[in-house]
Amino acid sequence: MQRLLRWSATITVLLLVLAACAAPGASPSSSAGGSAVASGQDPTTVCAADPFGCVKYGPTDPINLGTSLAITGANSSLGLDSQYGVKVAIALRGKVAGHDVKETDTDDGCSADGGTTSATQLKADPTIVAVVGTSCSSAGIKAAEILSASGIFLLSPSNTAPSLTDPASHQPFYARTAHNDKIQGAAMADFACTVLKVKSAATINDGSPYAQQLQQVFADNFKSKCAGTITTQEAITVGQTDFNSVLTKIAAGKPNLLYYPIFVAEGALITQQAKQTAGLEHTILAGADGIQTPDFLAAAGSAAEGMYMSGPDLAFSGTFYESTFIPKYKEISGESAPISVFHAHAFDATNMIFDAIEKVKLTDAAGNLYIPRTALKDAIFATANFKGITGNLTCNSDGDCANAKISVVQVKSGKYVRIWP
Amino acid sequence: MAMVRRLLGLHERLSVVDVVLALLRIGVVVLVVTGVWATLNKGTFTLKAWESLAVSGVALGAVYALIALGYTLVYGILFMINFAHGEVFMSGAFTAYYVAQWLFLSGFLAQNPVVAFLIVLLVAMLVSATIAVVLERVAYRPLRNAPRLVPLITAIGASLFLQNTFRGLYGAGVKAYPSWPMFTGSLHFGDVEIRVTQIVVFVAAILLMLGLYWFIERTRTGRAMRAVSENKDVAAMMGINVDRVIMTTFAIGGLLAGAAGILYTLLFNQVLFSMGFVPGIKAFTAAVLGGIGNPVGAMVGGLVLGVLESIGPYLLLDGFNIPTPNQLTTVVAFLVLVLVLIFRPTGILGTKDAT
Numbered sequence: 001m002q003r004l005l006r007w008s009a010t011i012t013v014l015l016l017v018l019a020a021c022a023a024p025g026a027s028p029s030s031s032a033g034g035s036a037v038a039s040g041q042d043p044t045t046v047c048a049a050d051p052f053g054c055v056k057y058g059p060t061d062p063i064n065l066g067t068s069l070a071i072t073g074a075n076s077s078l079g080l081d082s083q084y085g086v087k088v089a090i091a092l093r094g095k096v097a098g099h100d101v102k103e104t105d106t107d108d109g110c111s112a113d114g115g116t117t118s119a120t121q122l123k124a125d126p127t128i129v130a131v132v133g134t135s136c137s138s139a140g141i142k143a144a145e146i147l148s149a150s151g152i153f154l155l156s157p158s159n160t161a162p163s164l165t166d167p168a169s170h171q172p173f174y175a176r177t178a179h180n181d182k183i184q185g186a187a188m189a190d191f192a193c194t195v196l197k198v199k200s201a202a203t204i205n206d207g208s209p210y211a212q213q214l215q216q217v218f219a220d221n222f223k224s225k226c227a228g229t230i231t232t233q234e235a236i237t238v239g240q241t242d243f244n245s246v247l248t249k250i251a252a253g254k255p256n257l258l259y260y261p262i263f264v265a266e267g268a269l270i271t272q273q274a275k276q277t278a279g280l281e282h283t284i285l286a287g288a289d290g291i292q293t294p295d296f297l298a299a300a301g302s303a304a305e306g307m308y309m310s311g312p313d314l315a316f317s318g319t320f321y322e323s324t325f326i327p328k329y330k331e332i333s334g335e336s337a338p339i340s341v342f343h344a345h346a347f348d349a350t351n352m353i354f355d356a357i358e359k360v361k362l363t364d365a366a367g368n369l370y371i372p373r374t375a376l377k378d379a380i381f382a383t384a385n386f387k388g389i390t391g392n393l394t395c396n397s398d399g400d401c402a403n404a405k406i407s408v409v410q411v412k413s414g415k416y417v418r419i420w421p
Numbered sequence: 422m423a424m425v426r427r428l429l430g431l432h433e434r435l436s437v438v439d440v441v442l443a444l445l446r447i448g449v450v451v452l453v454v455t456g457v458w459a460t461l462n463k464g465t466f467t468l469k470a471w472e473s474l475a476v477s478g479v480a481l482g483a484v485y486a487l488i489a490l491g492y493t494l495v496y497g498i499l500f501m502i503n504f505a506h507g508e509v510f511m512s513g514a515f516t517a518y519y520v521a522q523w524l525f526l527s528g529f530l531a532q533n534p535v536v537a538f539l540i541v542l543l544v545a546m547l548v549s550a551t552i553a554v555v556l557e558r559v560a561y562r563p564l565r566n567a568p569r570l571v572p573l574i575t576a577i578g579a580s581l582f583l584q585n586t587f588r589g590l591y592g593a594g595v596k597a598y599p600s601w602p603m604f605t606g607s608l609h610f611g612d613v614e615i616r617v618t619q620i621v622v623f624v625a626a627i628l629l630m631l632g633l634y635w636f637i638e639r640t641r642t643g644r645a646m647r648a649v650s651e652n653k654d655v656a657a658m659m660g661i662n663v664d665r666v667i668m669t670t671f672a673i674g675g676l677l678a679g680a681a682g683i684l685y686t687l688l689f690n691q692v693l694f695s696m697g698f699v700p701g702i703k704a705f706t707a708a709v710l711g712g713i714g715n716p717v718g719a720m721v722g723g724l725v726l727g728v729l730e731s732i733g734p735y736l737l738l739d740g741f742n743i744p745t746p747n748q749l750t751t752v753v754a755f756l757v758l759v760l761v762l763i764f765r766p767t768g769i770l771g772t773k774d775a776t
Contacts, residue, residue, distance in 0.1 A: 076593070240748075301599075
């Protein structure tokens with residue numbers, strides 16, 4: 001019996017040691033061996049000098065692009081829409097640096113936990129060159145932290161919370177092609193003042209960084225631009241279903257406008273319950289880009305009719321969007337129309353990464369491809385006048401690359417109709 | 422000191438625990454009274470607003486009462502808390518969504534809304550009852566003689582299993598029920614405006630509870646259920662098929678939960694794979710609040726909890742100028758449970774054993 005125990009203990013320890021050695025991420029990703037190409041730079045020295053090393057691909061290996069988007073759950077149309085944008089970019093681009101591109105998709109869960117999980121998953125794979133994501137700012141804050149610590153670049157097509165590119169909290173390996181909500185909040189306040197001509201407003205946020213910061217920007221601008229009054233700023237929790245008490249409280253202040261820049265599940269319930277709350281019958285309802293999706297219309301039903309929503313302006317200049325992007329999008333996704341609003345931003349983000357890879361790539365005599373991580377980051381931040389669908393993109397040092405244009409749509413007969421500017 | 426004790430009618434030595442509990446009692450009362458007085462003084466809500474909050478609390482409470490009945494009936498017979506009951510509630514509502522959607526798309530709902538509603542209700546009740554019975558057979562019956570902790574853990578495991586099974590079957594997205602054309606609008610009773618859906622929910626819940634009462638008191642199976650809950654072994658000796666009775670209890674709990682699911686969707690018309698978890702825990706709270714094992718207690722507890730949840734946070738906390746008290750709704754609900762368990766563990770109406 002004793003001998004059996006000793007044997008099994010030894011074997012267990014041996015197995016554990018083998019497992020630890022074979023685990024991904026244990027082997028260094030920096031280059032090793034191979035004679036360098038005489039012209040240009042020596043990959044070995046460049047990669048050794050780069051604080052985060054290089055991503056190495058064999059001559060026939062595909063380049064691995066990661067994505068971290070909200071592809072399941074109530075906000076899946078937001079994430080899937082961006083993911084289709086990435087797929088269209090890969091399909092239309094073909095090869096990058098002579099290599100095919102493959103995608104590693106993960107789910108950001110539209111929450112801090114989801115962002116942490118997805119970033120940890122991606123960081124464990126040493127072949128990931130960069131990540132397009134996240135969808136939700138709550139996930140983005142955590143994911144940017146984790147990926148920046150490993151030198152993996154995170155380029156977001158959809159995060160809009162101001163804190164992500166605030167100099168005080170900005171992560172070094174993070175940038176975004178989506179607008180900064182400082183612009184969206186101001187645009188919505190402008191719309192409320194000049195078009196709707198309302199004098200008082202109330203806001204609801206769901207505690208997420210995106211909603212909380214966006215409604216604050218709106219409130220600040222509403223107060224300063226048109227001397228409007230904010231009757232109350234309320235908060236709810238994600239997953240809550242009963243909003244009668246908070247809506248009754250808001251109704252007591254008699255606001256002309258109710259702005260709730262939150263997500264599909266709670267947004268739909270609030271829209272329905274607001275229509276049933278005494279005192280809110282004449283209040284205009286408005287949301288933001290989190291609910292600009294057909295899923296919201298299906299969930300809210302006729303209660304959403306006449307509602308306004310701010311979001312990125314999809315009236316892009318040029319013909320590429322309509323003639324090339326949309327047909328390819330429909331072919332890849334099987335949908336009859338885009339299901340959310342950040343697909344073009346995802347397309348531009350993917351191409352920005354590819355352009356940066358082309359700029360900093362190194363090859364050795366054996367045909368291996370090396371992409372130094374810090375050089376890639378610098379190349380992306382150096383993007384200037386990049387001709388994307390969303391406009392001419394130039395990244396500033398804080399990570400805002402977007403050509404931010406906000407539009408307001410209204411729900412008319414169950415469809416989103418762009419009405420402003 | 423002895424004089425004081427005799428005056429106060431205390432016959433034993435006061436321990437530290439007694440003093441702390443007494444102080445806690447006084448503290449809670451003072452806080453509640455101050456909060457309520459300050460809120461009413463502040464006047465953010467009109468009387469009409471409080472009334473409408475109370476009405477929606479009663480409607481939600483009726484749903485909690487129906488789910489709580491499932492918990493209480495099972496506890497009465499098996500002395501175990503069926504933590505998977507929230508998922509039983511979810512399964513009926515979620516499955517019936519597809520039936521409702523099919524009826525809506527085929528136009529049947531527009532033509533015969535009442536019949537369509539009854540079909541959806543029936544489907545939900547049957548699915549929930551089936552899940553409850555299968556749960557009992559697979560997860561609880563083999564553990565009938567195990568120590569009390571084991572079925573409890575199994576119940577939690579079953580809850581997670583059912584949640585994720587339904588997530589796998591129906592997806593992780595939120596689905597919205599089509600609106601029922603006959604349940605729109607509201608009625609006025611004097612000054613108070615009550616929505617038709619709230620009336621339907623409340624009336625349906627009352628009817629189901631009366632039906633349950635009649636079933637338990639007036640039928641043979643009901644008598645068998647009462648016998649088994651009193652003493653399982655003697656009931657078996659009297660010739661009652663205990664297994665069959667337990668299965669019937671779970672089935673009835675399932676039927677009520679399925680109905681509660683449809684009524685819940687009348688109030689908040691979204692279904693989601695995780696929609697059963699929190700109402701399940703709240704219904705368990707309601708059952709304990711009213712007295713676990715006592716069906717009338719479950720009904721009373723459900724209504725009390727619904728009203729407390731609706732009015733409580735604002736009534737208590739608005740006076741202290743705490744922002745957005747509605748985010749503390751669940752806190753208030755569970756705080757009530759904790760206080761009830763400290764000061765009156767048998768619940769408002771007393772447990773089955775105490776009566």
